[in-house]
Amino acid sequence: MRRSRLIVQFLVVSSIAAAVVLLMGYVLHRQLMEDMPDLAQIRLITWIFAGLAVSLIIGAAMIHVRLVSRRIERLLDGMEGIRKGQYPRLVVDGADEVSELMRGFNQTVEELRGRDEKLLSWTSKRETEMVKLSRTLEEEKEKLETVLDSIGDGVIVLDSENKVLMANRRVSEVFGVPLEALTRADLGRLVEQVRHRLVHPDEVEQKLHELERNPGVVDEITLELDEPGGQAIRLYCAPVRGADGKVLGRIATSLDLGRERELDRLKTEFLSTISHELRTPLTSVKGALGLIRGGAVGAISSDMRELLDIALTNTDRLIRVISDILDIFQLERGQGRMRMVSLSLLQGVLRAERVVETQAELRKVTLDIQLPEDLPAVKGDPKRVEQVLVNLLTNAIKFSPPKSRILIRGRQDGTMVEVTVQDFGRGMSPEFRDRLFQKFEHAQGALMRESQGAGLGLAICRHIVDAHGGRIWASSELGQGSTFCFTLPAEDRPGATLLLPGGRRERRPEAPRLILVIDDDEDVARVISYAFESQGHRVIAAHNGRDAIDLAKKHRPDMLTLDLAMPEVDGYTVLRALRSNEETKKIPIICISMETEPGLAISNGADYFLEKPLDIEKLRQVADRALAEMG
Amino acid sequence: MPLTRVLVAEDDPDIQTVIRMSLKLKGVKEITITENGEDCLAQVKTARPDVILLDVMMPRLDGYQTCERLKANPETQSIPVIFLTAKAQQFEIKKGMATGALGYLIKPFDPMTLHDQIVALLDQKGTA
Numbered sequence: 001m002r003r004s005r006l007i008v009q010f011l012v013v014s015s016i017a018a019a020v021v022l023l024m025g026y027v028l029h030r031q032l033m034e035d036m037p038d039l040a041q042i043r044l045i046t047w048i049f050a051g052l053a054v055s056l057i058i059g060a061a062m063i064h065v066r067l068v069s070r071r072i073e074r075l076l077d078g079m080e081g082i083r084k085g086q087y088p089r090l091v092v093d094g095a096d097e098v099s100e101l102m103r104g105f106n107q108t109v110e111e112l113r114g115r116d117e118k119l120l121s122w123t124s125k126r127e128t129e130m131v132k133l134s135r136t137l138e139e140e141k142e143k144l145e146t147v148l149d150s151i152g153d154g155v156i157v158l159d160s161e162n163k164v165l166m167a168n169r170r171v172s173e174v175f176g177v178p179l180e181a182l183t184r185a186d187l188g189r190l191v192e193q194v195r196h197r198l199v200h201p202d203e204v205e206q207k208l209h210e211l212e213r214n215p216g217v218v219d220e221i222t223l224e225l226d227e228p229g230g231q232a233i234r235l236y237c238a239p240v241r242g243a244d245g246k247v248l249g250r251i252a253t254s255l256d257l258g259r260e261r262e263l264d265r266l267k268t269e270f271l272s273t274i275s276h277e278l279r280t281p282l283t284s285v286k287g288a289l290g291l292i293r294g295g296a297v298g299a300i301s302s303d304m305r306e307l308l309d310i311a312l313t314n315t316d317r318l319i320r321v322i323s324d325i326l327d328i329f330q331l332e333r334g335q336g337r338m339r340m341v342s343l344s345l346l347q348g349v350l351r352a353e354r355v356v357e358t359q360a361e362l363r364k365v366t367l368d369i370q371l372p373e374d375l376p377a378v379k380g381d382p383k384r385v386e387q388v389l390v391n392l393l394t395n396a397i398k399f400s401p402p403k404s405r406i407l408i409r410g411r412q413d414g415t416m417v418e419v420t421v422q423d424f425g426r427g428m429s430p431e432f433r434d435r436l437f438q439k440f441e442h443a444q445g446a447l448m449r450e451s452q453g454a455g456l457g458l459a460i461c462r463h464i465v466d467a468h469g470g471r472i473w474a475s476s477e478l479g480q481g482s483t484f485c486f487t488l489p490a491e492d493r494p495g496a497t498l499l500l501p502g503g504r505r506e507r508r509p510e511a512p513r514l515i516l517v518i519d520d521d522e523d524v525a526r527v528i529s530y531a532f533e534s535q536g537h538r539v540i541a542a543h544n545g546r547d548a549i550d551l552a553k554k555h556r557p558d559m560l561t562l563d564l565a566m567p568e569v570d571g572y573t574v575l576r577a578l579r580s581n582e583e584t585k586k587i588p589i590i591c592i593s594m595e596t597e598p599g600l601a602i603s604n605g606a607d608y609f610l611e612k613p614l615d616i617e618k619l620r621q622v623a624d625r626a627l628a629e630m631g
Numbered sequence: 632m633p634l635t636r637v638l639v640a641e642d643d644p645d646i647q648t649v650i651r652m653s654l655k656l657k658g659v660k661e662i663t664i665t666e667n668g669e670d671c672l673a674q675v676k677t678a679r680p681d682v683i684l685l686d687v688m689m690p691r692l693d694g695y696q697t698c699e700r701l702k703a704n705p706e707t708q709s710i711p712v713i714f715l716t717a718k719a720q721q722f723e724i725k726k727g728m729a730t731g732a733l734g735y736l737i738k739p740f741d742p743m744t745l746h747d748q749i750v751a752l753l754d755q756k757g758t759a
Contacts, residue, residue, distance in 0.1 A: 276718055279739055280646070281645075287740070290742040323719070616751075
């Protein structure tokens with residue numbers, strides 16, 4: 001254990017003092033041991049020794065204190081120097097504790113100086129870096145602002161409380177607020193600034209509230225301004241999320257719809273013009289060919305007829321392509337408004353069947369309709385639903401091998417009705433199946449010539465079904481045929497009214513009947529057929545007496561209409577033939593003739609007689625009566 | 632009631648021929664062809680048509696304006712007007728029907744059924 005030097009010094013001084021006291025004691029003892037001690041001398045000695053001892057002790061103490069205190073003062077001065085930011089060095093003399101303390105002080109000061117120098121150097125380095133960083137940040141900010149300002153559309157960065165953190169010049173122009181005033185402004189307040197110019201202020205307000213309530217959603221707000229020039233701005237708001245997925249704020253881009261609308265207008269104008277310019281010459285071509293084919297300029301040979309048919313078919317094909325292009329354009333822009341009514345799918349399928357009938361006959365393909373009796377009505381646009389069915393059936397016929405069948409089925413699936421068109425043709429590859437409902441997609445290259453279209457049919461179908469809230473899809477494998485399915489919203493009740501193209505509503509018949517229309521004038525036959533088809537009946541037509549008798553025997557229709565004036569086998573002959581045959585003798589027959597006297601027809605077996613020109617409404621009334629009587 | 636008199640406003644001479652032949656073939660006796668809306672308005676009183684067929688894109692006065700004027704005139708407003716045009720976009724059809732037309736037929740049309748289509752439209756509206 002280390003002994004304190006100060007204590008040693010103290011012990012030395014104490015020992016000297018003690019020695020002086022002892023010496024005094026000894027001298028006194030000697031004086032007292034004498035026979036006649038001199039008391040005065042003793043007193044003097046005592047005073048001398050006592051004074052000496054005290055002087056020694058005081059002198060030693062004073063010297064000691066002086067030595068220690070001077071060094072402590074130096075220490076205190078040193079500490080004061082440190083406080084002032086100096087690094088004082090103390091002169092150390094001696095080897096006692098105070099000297100050691102001073103040495104320690106000097107060492108600490110040296111360490112402090114070293115650390116301070118290091119810190120200063122680090123700080124200065126960091127300061128340089130900070131200045132550099134700050135300059136870079138400033139440059140980046142300027143760049144960002146330049147970029148933002150050069151964007152034609154407005155950009156607003158919002159915090160989680162919808163307050164503006166950053167915005168560009170366009171936003172300032174749109175809202176009529178100085179750029180500086182935009183910072184920390186509330187989005188709601190900004191919209192409020194233009195409220196008087198908004199066409200639908202309440203809708204905008206509601207949308208803003210929705211955004212505030214659901215900060216995580218991506219949404220759009222369209223600000224339709226009534227002036228100047230009916231400007232419209234679409235604010236596209238998307239959440240900005242942190243690494244933890246938490247919504248930090250929003251970024252809103254404002255798009256001036258004026259330019260978009262102008263482009264749209266130009267597109268519409270272009271399509272309208274191009275469609276008009278294509279249709280006009282086609283009208284002349286189709287018209288001229290149709291008139292020649294129809295015999296307007298005299299009889300034509302079978303070769304001429306064949307060639308005219310080719311020309312007409314291809315004219316129609318071209319017209320279809322133009323219509324499809326126009327159609328897809330309108331549907332894509334949401335302009336193909338659906339006129340939703342309650343409609344029977346059976347009616348739609350039957351009408352579509354009628355459209356593709358000739359095509360199916362040419363390819364010797366049978367359409368097998370298997371729709372259940374209790375299939376509910378669907379909510380849809382009759383023309384558009386028919387368009388989907390015709391498209392699917394046309395495709396199925398195109399890709400079906402001869403003498404095969406196409407199966408049309410329907411079933412209820414929850415709140416939807418699912419319609420399936422299945423063919424047993426060559427099918428398609430999975431790659432093609434995935435692109436099937438895209439625009440301008442054809443079956444594989446090798447089939448392109450056969451597919452004969454712009455590749456828009458299925459894309460149109462998808463748009464139509466989507467607009468009905470349904471879904472369309474296909475399943476197929478090469479060599480295994482294809483199945484196309486689509487769904488439409490089911491109506492609550494099974495019975496349905498049918499909206500005719502002309503807008504009249506008609507009661508759906510309890511069950512569709514098969515009607516044979518016999519007329520050598522194909523146009524008249526078409527008009528009569530349409531009158532019955534639009535009521536939901538199925539119609540087959542014959543254009544001469546012989547075919548009429550054959551078809552009546554083969555199909556045994558529920559009713560037939562018969563033109564009396566036909567070349568070769570006339571209507572009277574047909575009447576007699578049908579009435580004399582067991583299978584056909586009970587079929588109700590409505591005779592239609594230019595003659596005004598029904599007697600001969602009735603006597604030959606006709607049930608009803610109607611004069612030409614035909615009154616369609618009267619024909620329907622008579623037909624309803626005939627079918628009702630038949631039961 | 633069969634169609635007897637038809638007034639047509641059509642600027643394309645080829646289409647004029649097709650319409651004339653198509654209607655004549657179906658027994659229409661008087662077919663008056665005019666080349667624009669103004670001529671159509673000028674001739675409507677003398678032609679006294681059962682129906683007017685109007686093209687849309689015509690010089691001087693287009694089909695929409697012609698129909699509007701026909702419907703604004705008490706002497707001609709009861710004559711059924713049917714557009715026969717290549718303007719086939721939905722907004723164009725809507726615009727045409729808004730002028731008070733009875734129907735809207737889109738070109739190209741089938742010349743063999745044009746007459747029947749007109750009659751069907753007239754029947755449907757109970758005008759024939």
